Amino acid sequence: MTKPTKFLQALLLVLITLFISCGTNEQKKEKIAPTDTSSNTETFKLWTWITADKARTDESFDEEFKKYGDNGINAILINTYGDPELLARLVPIAKKYNLEVHAWMFTMNRPGDKVAEQHPEWYAVSRDGKSCFDEPPYVGYYKWLCPTRKESREHILSLIEGLSKVEGVASFHLDYIRYSDIFLPIGLLPKYNLKQETELPRYDFCYCDVCTSEFEKEHHKNPNDFSNPAIDMEWKNFRLNKVKAIVDEAYKITHANGKILTAAVFPYPEMADHMVRQRWDKWNIDAVLPMIYNVFYNEEIDWIGYATQQGVNDLKGKNTELHTGIYVPGMTPEQLQEAIHQSISNGAKGVSFFDGPAITEEQWQVIRASQNPQ
Structure with missing residues (x-):
């Protein structure tokens, strides 16, 4: 009788252990588990993009910034439409909640730019001769300036200078630092009733007189004569280098003013090269925030x-940090948790959420948990 009794006692102990374990797992399902960031031992940074309206009161900004600070956000990228006075007004409010402030500005795409609008010749021209001033591609706010023309370049750099001089700002943040989309993200094509399988003339920029004449002087051929411009590597590199030249100049300006340079870019360099003539791994820049908005590309x-x-x-080998940009609208808390995990476990130094006002309370719970891994 001794052996059966010991066996039954052992069996009972196993059943009790399993019961307790199952109960614990059920309790865990009721909460958002902390994101596992053990693969990145350094503290990672949480950012968000926001747009500021100067008509708002300081009290309303204070309430918004407090929410970001309370929920674990470390840095805010603020679009003030190039207004250094508004930016200076917001810095001390953000500092109350230990938030870094980054001056976010639309760079090559300049909708509503009153100075540029006085100079129609500054705008980029498509292969079929349409200027962004008169006929912007895709949407009305696509008002792209030419990166080659001296006057438009100097105008852009002067705006960067003004914002990067604001005291207390951590970086100047380049956005739309590229050409207009040659290829839209596949998930957006139905919205515009488009099929883009080749580089279409309407979306291929910049063929203004300044660009084509400078290229012809350097390479002894004119892009307007190409039967298939997409396969001419010199013409492609010419345009990639024009964007790089503006970034590199912005790097000098921001560093001279004691700031760093950051940028919102397309998901990864080869893709950015293909879609918008943006090769950001070759830039002089301190940090990039690739907008890895999976829903736009029909990706998981x-x-x-x-x-x-x-x-x-x-x-690799460059002194440039990468912080993954995540598009939060429509994401479940579980999807957001996985997005943060995918970013950090694959080498990102942080994540940025687009955009602050769109984050739900359920998503904030995930974000708070990601800063306190157990």
């Missing part, structure tokens, strides 16, 4: 990890 959450890793690998 794990694609965020793939694109993050691709960018990190392309930046």
Whole structure:
């Protein structure tokens, strides 16, 4: 009788252990578990993009910034439409909640720019001769300036100078630092009833007289004569280098003013090169925030990890940090948690959420948990 009794006692102990374990797992399902960031031992940064309206009161900004600070956000990228006075007004409010302030500005795309609008010749021209001043591609706010023309370049750099001189700002943040989209993200094509399988003349920029004449002087051929411009590497590199030249100049300006340079970019360099003539792994820049908005590309959450890793690998050997940009609208808390995990576990130094006002309370719970891994 001794052996059966010991066996039954052991069996009972196993059943009790399993019961307790199952109960614990059920309790865990009721909460958002902390994001596992053990693969990145350094503290990672949480950012968000926001747009500021100067008509708002300081009290309303204070309430918004407090929410970001209370929920674990470390840095805010503020679009003030190039207004240094508004930016200076917001810095001390953000500092109350230990938030870094980054001056976010639309760079090559300049909708509503009153100075540029006085100079129609500054705007980029498509292969079929349409100026962004008169006929912007895709949407009315696509008002792209030419990166080659001296006057438009100097105008852009003067705006960067003004914002980067604001005391207390951590960086100047370039956005739309590229040409107009040659190829839209696949998930957006139905919205515009478009099929883009080749580089279409309407979306291929810049063929203004300044660009084509400078290129012809350097390479002894004119892009207007090409039967298939997409396969001419000199013409492609000419345009990539025009964007790089503005970034590199912005780097000098921001560093001279004691700031760093950051940028919102397309998901990874090869993709950015293909879609918008943007090769950001070759830039002089301190940090990039690739907008890895999986829903725009009809991709699953794990694609965020793939694109993050691709960018990190392309930046090896450079002093440029990568912080993954995540598009939060429509994401479930579980999807957001996985997006953060995919970013950090694939080498990102942080994540940025687009945009602050769109984050739900359920998503804030995930964000708070990500800063307190157990």
